[in-house]
Amino acid sequence: MKKALFALALGGLTIGITEFVVMGLLPDIASDTGVSIPVAGYLISAYALGVVVGAPTLVILGRNQPPKKMLxxxxxxxxxxxxxxIIAPNxxxxxxxxxxxxxxxxxxxGVGAVVASRLAEKGKEAQAVSIMFSGxxxxxxxxxxxxxxxxxxLDWRYTFVLIAIVGLLTVLSVYAWMPKLESEGSGSMKTQLAFFTKADAWLIIAITAIGFGGLFAWISYIAPLLTDISKFSAESVPYILVLAGLGMVVGNLIGGRLADTLSPATTVLSLLIFLALDLTLVFLVSDNPYMSLVLVFLTGCxxxxxxxxxxxxxxxTARGSEMIASAALQASFNIGNALGAFLGGLPLFAGYSYASPNLVGVAMALIGALVTLGLIVRRKRLVAQVV
Structure with a gap:
């Protein structure tokens, strides 16, 4: 692996712990801060909102800067x-x-994905991007x-000490190993924002925000799902989350290879349908601890x-505006994060079980699949018109 890709993967590790660890700590944070678990779930939405705001804003502000400086x-x-x-008083x-x-x-x-694709061998761009996401x-x-x-x-605050340390290592690795690539910024905000005039771009944003939200309807409440429905002890939750992580590692590698060999749109359509079927099973059989463990791995994958x-x-889709487009996609993932956490919490507020958010996830995954199908049909029609 190129050292630059390792630096990007380390950044992915920092971000991954930051984003997902709170989901497993909701009961601890809720107890310490004096709020309910569903209210503590808004910490997930707050993070996602930060991503949505920061992704396009920071990339636009730094569009003429070298990628290394931005990273x-x-x-x-x-x-x-x-x-x-670490020092949050309330x-x-x-x-x-x-x-x-x-x-x-x-x-x-957003910037890292474009840098990874530029550093990759021809025909292996998606695999290079998947290395970054391996973190x-x-x-x-x-x-x-x-x-x-x-x-x-110990204390949930010590978890953020760990994140800060990994973040510092990311800073050092980017400084030491990232090559000084030239900026591809045009200097024109209008040119960068022209990306948002493309219908395909908005369809991909919708696919990501809605379809991927199915994951977050599941994982946002995975700790109480495992303890209240599957009847695992709270102490066993960290070990069970290893299965989810292992599934994600395997799935990320599979997705990178599929994207380099098959149509990305067809791959996304198929996977969203499988995700809907999987979350249906999570809702139906999570009271069986053995099936629950299998589905934790499969859902992550x-x-x-x-x-x-x-x-x-x-x-x-975004030739000439790759960085802003890639950043917008990350914002879309986290719109899905916020939507999944919020909508998944609604049946909990209504008094339904901790398995119920998965039905919300099923609906979101299916809507994402339908939008993907619409994108595929639209592209085929445009090709037919040109011919």
């Missing part, structure tokens, strides 16, 4: 803003720090379970197999 700044923001959560302050921590998330991945999956395999364990047995194909689909 270095984003890495410093990741480390610094997460460190603020729930409200923690909401603010979660929002700030989300600001560099999409911008880092995100490794976070779920090891970082999140470790962070959750620390939060359960299917959901993260989508990441590389849809990333390449967006980059291919």
């Amino acid at each position: 270095l700044i984003f890495s410093m923001m990741l480390a610094g803003f997460n460190a603020l959560s 729930y409200e302050f923690l909401v603010v720090t979660r929002f700030l921590s989300g600001l560099p998330h999409g911008a880092f991945f 995100l999956t490794l976070a779920n395999l090891a970082g999140v379970p470790i962070g959750t364990y620390i939060g359960h047995h 299917i959901s993260f197999a989508v990441v590389a194909p849809i990333q390449m689909l967006m980059i291919q």
Whole structure:
């Protein structure tokens, strides 16, 4: 692996722990800050909102800067803003720090995805992008379970100490190993924003925001699902999350290879349908602890197999505006994060079980699949018209 890709993967590790560890710590944070678990779930939405705001804003502001400089700044923001959560005196302050921590998330991945594709061998661009996202999956395999364990047995604040340390390592690795690539910025905001005039771009944004939201309807409430429905002990949750992380690692690798060999759009369509079927099973059989363990792995696998194909689909659609498009995609992922956490919490507020958010996830995945089908049909019609 090129050292530059390793630096990007380390950034993905930082972001992955930051984004997903709170989901396993909701009971601990809720108890310590004096709020309910559904209210604590808004910390997930606050982070996602930060991503949505920061992804396009930071990329547009830095559009004429060298990629290395942009990535270095984003890495410093990741480390610094997460460190603020260590000293959060109350729930409200923690909401603010979660929002700030989300600001560099999409911008880092947006610029990083384009840099990874530029560093890759021809025909292996998606696999290079998947290496960057391997940090995100490794976070779920090891970082999140470790962070959750620390939060359960010591204090959730120490988990953010861990994140700040990994963030600092990201800063150092980007500084040491990232090559000084030239900026591809045009200097014109109008040119960059022209990306948003494309119908295909908005369809991909919708696919990501809605379809990928199915994952977050599941994972946002995975801790109480495992304890209340599957009847696992709270102490076993960090170990079970390792299965989710392992599934994400496997799925990410599969998705990268599929995107380089098959149509990205067809791959996304198929995977979203499988995700809907999978979440249906989660709703139906999570009271069986053995099936629950199998589905934890499978859900992580299917959901993260989508990441590389849809990333390449967006980059291919946005010739000349790749960074802003890639950043917008990351914002879309986190709109899905916010929607999944919020909509998944509604049946909980209504008094339904912790399995019920998965039905919300089924609906979101199916809507995403329908939009993907519409994109495929639209592109075939445009090709037919040209011929």
